[in-house]
Structures are given as C-alpha cells and as structure tokens.
Amino acid sequence: MxxxxxxxxxxxxxxxxxxxxxxxxxxxxxxxxxxxxxxxxxxxxxxxxxxxxxxxxxxxxxxxxxxxxxxxxxxxxxxxxxxxxxxxxxxxxxxxxxxxxxxxxxxxxxxxxxxxxxxxxxxxxxxxxxxxxxxxxxxxxxxxxxxxxxxxxxxxxxxxxxxxxxxxxxxxxxTADSIATVIYTSGTTGRPKGCLLTHGNFAAEADALLDGWGEVFRDTGGVPPATLVFLPLAHVYGRMVQVAAVRGGIRIGHHGKLSTDTLLPALASFRPTFLHAVPYVFEKIYQRAREAAEEAGRVELFDQAAETAIAWAAAKERRALGHGSGPAPALRVRHAAYDRMVYQRLRGVLGGRVRAVMSGGSTLGRELGLFFAGAGMTVYEGYGLTETSAAITANPPGRPKFGTVGRPVPGASVAIADDGEVWVHGGTVFAGYLNHPRCTEEALVEGWLATGDIGRLDDDGYLTITGRKKELIVTSSGKNLAPGALEERVRAHPLIAQCLVVGDNRPYVAALITLDAQALAHWLKLRGREQLDVWGALADEELHTEIQRAVAAANHAVSRAESIRAFRLLPKEFALEDGLLTPSLKMRRHAILDHYAADIEELYSP
Missing domain, CATH: 3.40.50.12780 (ANL, N-terminal domain)
Structure with missing residues (x-):
C-alpha cells in the first residue's frame, strides 16, 4: 500500500x-x-x-x-x-x-x-x-x-x-468530540446513511484549508476576502465553506440556487474574491461565454483566446512543477492581448475580483481547469466525501496539477490499496454512521477510511480518481471499465449535458446521452431551425452526426474493447425531481438503469 x-x-x-x-x-x-x-x-x-x-x-x-x-x-x-x-x-x-x-x-x-x-x-x-x-x-x-x-x-x-x-x-x-451534525450521504448506490461529523472534524477541515490555502483566500489585491456560498448547505461541501469562512473571519453571502441564470447576477453584485464551486458551474459559465461569442460573430476570437489560455496555463504549470521555463515570449504577448479582449470580460461575469476557485464534488476536466487558470482564475481541484468532512486532498497553492485532485490537505494521509481503492486518514474523518455499527466497522479500519473510490498516486504524490469500485463495468468478454473518465470525455462536448456508460455483462459498451436544452436551442438557432421540437431534434441526422463526433473523440482515449459502440439520445436530462440525480447532481446509476431499461435493451438489439 x-x-x-x-x-x-x-x-x-x-x-x-x-x-x-x-x-x-x-x-x-x-x-x-x-x-x-x-x-x-x-x-x-x-x-x-x-x-x-x-x-x-x-x-x-x-x-x-x-x-x-x-x-x-x-x-x-x-x-x-x-x-x-x-x-x-x-x-x-x-x-x-x-x-x-x-x-x-x-x-x-x-x-x-x-x-x-x-x-x-x-x-x-x-x-x-x-x-x-x-x-x-x-x-x-x-x-x-x-x-x-x-x-x-x-x-x-x-x-x-x-x-x-x-x-x-x-x-x-x-468538546471537539461532540457530534456537530448528521449529514446523509447522497445515496448513489443505496439508501443514504447518516454520517456523524464532530465539531473536531469540521474544525480540522476548516483549519487545514485556512492553513494550507490561507494565502490564496487572502490574495485579494487589498480588498477584504469574501466568498458567496451558493452550494447547498445540506451538502457537506457547502457546510464546510460556511464553517471555514466564519472561523477564518472571511465575509460570506448566501445565494440559494445553482442555476447560472440567477447565480451570475448574484456574483456580479456580491463581487467575491474567491469561490468554492462544482464542475457544473465552470462548465456552464464556459459554455454560455462561448455561445455569447458565437452569437456576436466572435467565436473564432473566443476559441483562439481559449487555446492561448490553456497553453499559457500549461506552460506555467510545467514551470511550477520544475519541468519547464514557463510561457514563451510570443505566448505571453498573445495572452496579454486576449486578457484585454476576452479574459477580463469573463472575470467580470464573476464580479471582477475572483482570483482563485476551489472545485470539488465531481471531476473537473483538465482543459477546463487550464482555461480558467489562463483566464486569471486558478482552479484548485480537490477531493473528499461526506465521511471526510469535505476535502481530504486539494491542489496546493502555486503548484496545481490540473486533471488531478491534488495532495493530502494538512493533517491528512492518502494511501492506495492493492486493489486500487483510495484509503484516507486524518482529523477530518467522521465518527461513523448513525445506527449502522456494521457499516462503520467495514468503512473504518484502525482510523483509515476505505472510500470506495479507485485512484492512483503519481510520483509527486498527486491523486487522480479513476472511478468507483461499485461502478466498475465488466463486459461479457471480461473487460473491466471504470466509466467515469469516459463519461467525462463525452460530456466535454457543449451540446451534451449527461452521459451514462452501460455494458455490464453485455458484449460491448454503450451510452445513454442527454442534451443541454439551452445549448441545443442555441445550436438549432444558428442553423435557422428554431421551430424544431425536442423529438424532431433527436431524429435530426446532423445532430446525430455531431454527437457521434463527440463519442468518437472520447473513444480515442480508450482501447477498442472499452470504447462506446452505440449510444441513445434521450428526450430530457436526468433530473433531481425524477430521482435520477443526487442533490449534489451526481447520477444515481441504478435508478437510471431501471428507468431506462427498455432503451438500454434496444441498444443491444440485433
């Protein structure tokens, strides 16, 4: 280990x-x-x-x-x-x-x-x-x-x-050992269990973040640090933001919805200096910015600016990790030009003061993280569970490695078991499950928490999460596949809202795909087909070809046996109210498999 x-x-x-x-x-x-x-x-x-x-x-x-x-x-x-x-x-x-x-x-x-x-x-x-x-x-x-x-x-x-x-x-x-709250897990694989988190757990989490990232939170250009809490306080991540801010004397405001339609005006008026968010927020901000550029006839400029931001941030990342000299002179000139034309406007959407963002809850794509860093807002991706009082790892200040979830936070340890499972230890690890002593004994082994996630540590001690043990797909030919990474690659296409990879005990891998309604409306508008309804759009040959390109691009990263051979477009997104998403917007796989069983069967029909 x-x-x-x-x-x-x-x-x-x-x-x-x-x-x-x-x-x-x-x-x-x-x-x-x-x-x-x-x-x-x-x-x-x-x-x-x-x-x-x-x-x-x-x-x-x-x-x-x-x-x-x-x-x-x-x-x-x-x-x-x-x-x-x-x-x-x-x-x-x-x-x-x-x-x-x-x-x-x-x-x-x-x-x-x-x-x-x-x-x-x-x-x-x-x-x-x-x-x-x-x-x-x-x-x-x-x-x-x-x-x-x-x-x-x-x-x-x-x-x-x-x-x-x-x-x-x-x-x-x-005391520190007193129970502070009972937070129920998301329930992606079964009935939610109540996690017993102590005052000491939350204090250890808050102090670890304030100790390890205090310089980031307070690097505000002379403005008092402030953050807008818009994540659900029913979720451990949002609760941790609240506790750390109050404990650290950082001003907080509240906003009750994750929808970008209401969130962006709130950010513009509150003007935070740093944020805690989930990948969904970054994806939507990037997507809306590109759509606005496309409607204004400036999409080529935006795409060039995005490529420059990614290249600039990647060069700075290599230098920080000791593998390069940083952005070349020509790249610095292009970056400065695009900063005035594009990046400054993007920062303005978030209030104009945000310099750093911490991301968690699910995996953030490497290129998206590089883009925001290149636009002047460094994203520090982290990883944690309800059982760890939120983040147990995070990318360190000055040395983020995009595409990973970073190194252990102060006071924490991370280990990889022989089967690839991530085990964690530290003062933020919970006291156990309410009324479930057997589950507690299975999860906690001599103070170590078996997370149920599969991951790897690189030579620099940075953790990458590759999947969930319970979500591993085994095809009928015996091929093992962790679907998360492949799903994220498919979702990188702006038209695609969600992707669920299937194939357990099947001859090949397939996928259920939902479309982003706003992105689809924008795509149709640019093609002069605004009156096309959802069912008409799903039957559209050009749309299918576009989605097929996204699937093919994702397949390039995996072997033939692991690639998506067939997909089905669904008429609506997986939704919280349908019981297909957890409150933290993760897919409830078993519920989706049951709900769309007939569609999945058709994917494997002769």
Missing amino acids: REVSNPGRSEPAAGGLADSVYDTAEQSPQLVQLSRYARGGWQPVTAVRFRDEVLALAKGLLTRGVRYGDRVAVMSGTCYEWTLFDYALWSIGAIPVPVYPTSAPEQVRWILAETQAVACVVEHEDHAMTVGAVCDALPELTGIWQLDRDCVTTLIEDGRGVPDALVHRQRLGV
Whole structure:
C-alpha cells in the first residue's frame, strides 16, 4: 500500500464550532462577518451583530424545549437563516440535521425518524406540508418553524427572558468530540446513511484549508476576502465553506440556487474574491461565454483566446512543477492581448475580483481547469466525501496539477490499496454512521477510511480518481471499465449535458446521452431551425452526426474493447425531481438503469 502524508500545521481544536462566533465578536466586533441580501443590495452584518443574533436565537430555542444533544432538522435552500440556526444550535450543544429541500416525504420521514429530530426548520409552506404529511410517524417531533413566516423573530422574542449565562454554560460543555451534525450521504448506490461529523472534524477541515490555502483566500489585491456560498448547505461541501469562512473571519453571502441564470447576477453584485464551486458551474459559465461569442460573430476570437489560455496555463504549470521555463515570449504577448479582449470580460461575469476557485464534488476536466487558470482564475481541484468532512486532498497553492485532485490537505494521509481503492486518514474523518455499527466497522479500519473510490498516486504524490469500485463495468468478454473518465470525455462536448456508460455483462459498451436544452436551442438557432421540437431534434441526422463526433473523440482515449459502440439520445436530462440525480447532481446509476431499461435493451438489439 503506497501512502502520502501532509503533517498538520495547527493544534487540534478543543471546543465547539460556535466558539469562533463569540471569539471573533470579542476580538474584532466591527469586522463584517456576513452580508445579507435585502432591499435590493448586500447589507453588512458585523461580527458583534451576528453574535448577538446567534445568542438571541439560541435562547429562543431553549424556551421551545431544545436541549443539549437534541437533533433539529433544517430543510431549506442556502440562506443567511440556515447559518444563523447552525450556530445557534451549536451554541446550546444541539445537533442540526440538514435535509435537502427537494427531498420526497418518504426521505424526510426516514431522516427525521432515524435522527429522532425534536423540531424541523423549513423554508416555506411546501416544505411544511411535506414534513406535516409524515408527522404521524414522528412522535419526537414537537415543532415546525417556517422561515418565510419569520420564525426567527418569533423565537428571538420567546427567548428574551433567558439569561445569556444559560447559553454559555451549554456552549462551554461542547468538546471537539461532540457530534456537530448528521449529514446523509447522497445515496448513489443505496439508501443514504447518516454520517456523524464532530465539531473536531469540521474544525480540522476548516483549519487545514485556512492553513494550507490561507494565502490564496487572502490574495485579494487589498480588498477584504469574501466568498458567496451558493452550494447547498445540506451538502457537506457547502457546510464546510460556511464553517471555514466564519472561523477564518472571511465575509460570506448566501445565494440559494445553482442555476447560472440567477447565480451570475448574484456574483456580479456580491463581487467575491474567491469561490468554492462544482464542475457544473465552470462548465456552464464556459459554455454560455462561448455561445455569447458565437452569437456576436466572435467565436473564432473566443476559441483562439481559449487555446492561448490553456497553453499559457500549461506552460506555467510545467514551470511550477520544475519541468519547464514557463510561457514563451510570443505566448505571453498573445495572452496579454486576449486578457484585454476576452479574459477580463469573463472575470467580470464573476464580479471582477475572483482570483482563485476551489472545485470539488465531481471531476473537473483538465482543459477546463487550464482555461480558467489562463483566464486569471486558478482552479484548485480537490477531493473528499461526506465521511471526510469535505476535502481530504486539494491542489496546493502555486503548484496545481490540473486533471488531478491534488495532495493530502494538512493533517491528512492518502494511501492506495492493492486493489486500487483510495484509503484516507486524518482529523477530518467522521465518527461513523448513525445506527449502522456494521457499516462503520467495514468503512473504518484502525482510523483509515476505505472510500470506495479507485485512484492512483503519481510520483509527486498527486491523486487522480479513476472511478468507483461499485461502478466498475465488466463486459461479457471480461473487460473491466471504470466509466467515469469516459463519461467525462463525452460530456466535454457543449451540446451534451449527461452521459451514462452501460455494458455490464453485455458484449460491448454503450451510452445513454442527454442534451443541454439551452445549448441545443442555441445550436438549432444558428442553423435557422428554431421551430424544431425536442423529438424532431433527436431524429435530426446532423445532430446525430455531431454527437457521434463527440463519442468518437472520447473513444480515442480508450482501447477498442472499452470504447462506446452505440449510444441513445434521450428526450430530457436526468433530473433531481425524477430521482435520477443526487442533490449534489451526481447520477444515481441504478435508478437510471431501471428507468431506462427498455432503451438500454434496444441498444443491444440485433
């Protein structure tokens, strides 16, 4: 078993996560800790004001019967109030349990019953009705608090008579080993399990990022560091961003949707200095930028600028890794010219201040990472799981190796087992699964977590993820294939939204492909066929030829036995509401295989 480690740089945290709110308010009371969008703009929230709101809400929770160790569910989109509830609950030693706002009643019932939640915070009436529909099966649930009915103000009013000391007494009883939250896994291969993450897990994760990447977060050209949290706070990645920012005194704002239609205006107005995002966001930004250039008759200029950005970033990467002298003079001149004409505008779409982005959740294509780095926004790709409190590896500052997920974060170790499985160790590794001791024993071996992912470490200690053990396809001829890398190559085409490779116990590999509706509309418009409906487009010979080129390009990277021999275009994307995606937008393979069983059979019909 090959192992790579990164020594920790800071002492393990001793107390609870809420302590940082009270410490910051004491040391830097006027520091702008958060920004709330209200009255058409971003309103500052100082550290002392945030502390006061957290304390007041904590007292209100006590009056409603929430006690130390109680679990309270939060079912909402990403918003300021979620952060407020997190820190108020942590202030009294209670345990927030995130629930995705898109969850079905049965999923809500399962999570609230297993965690024995005593109350549930919901965003609006629809969520309240979802929880209400399963209340009969939840005897411990005593309250549903609705954000759009201003439950925060009501709770604060309820707690006015509670002495501050009562909250502080409970807060000081929280230790690093205390459970901070129960986050349910995405459930790509079965029923989700509740991961028990401690205050120490989150503190270790936040401190590792602040220690290892603090210079990146604070390289802002003199502007106070700020980030917009738009990832779901129900997901460990978004939650980690929140905790690290509050712990590090970095201003955060909230935006509740991943859609680029609403996200880009929010970024332009908030003007973050760095971001945490998922590959989907980068893909959409690049795609929309290229479409805009195409509609303006400047697509050739954009493509040349993209090629230059990739070449420039690759040359800088080689120099940083000790394999070259950096961009040649002619390349530097071209890059400077395109910076004025193209890259500057792209940075402006994100607010104009972003210099660095951390990417996780799924694999980011190497060329896309190089493009954004060449455009002036270095992407530091990382890797982690709910069980590791988010990132356990990330590309180091100044030495990113695009196409990999980097090296272990401070305090972490990564090893590759004999069968290629990635094993990880460190202070961010979870305490176990709620009510599943056997699963915990199988996952944790002497402090090491068997991730279920397949990967490799290169000579410099950088990790590359190549697939999931449970997703390996074995064709009827005995050929093994990890489908993830091939799927990503197919998805590199701007028309393609999703690709699911199939072929387990089949004679050859095939694929189900969905199209990006907006990209397809743009493609048809350029060809003067805007009136063509979806079914007409799917039957279009020119479109099939275009997709066939994308598949052929992806096949060049694999052997003949591993290549896609047939594909089927589907009339709609795999969607969250259909149960075909996890809330973090990963494909639920078994659900898709079941849903499209007839289409798959046709791929193998004579």
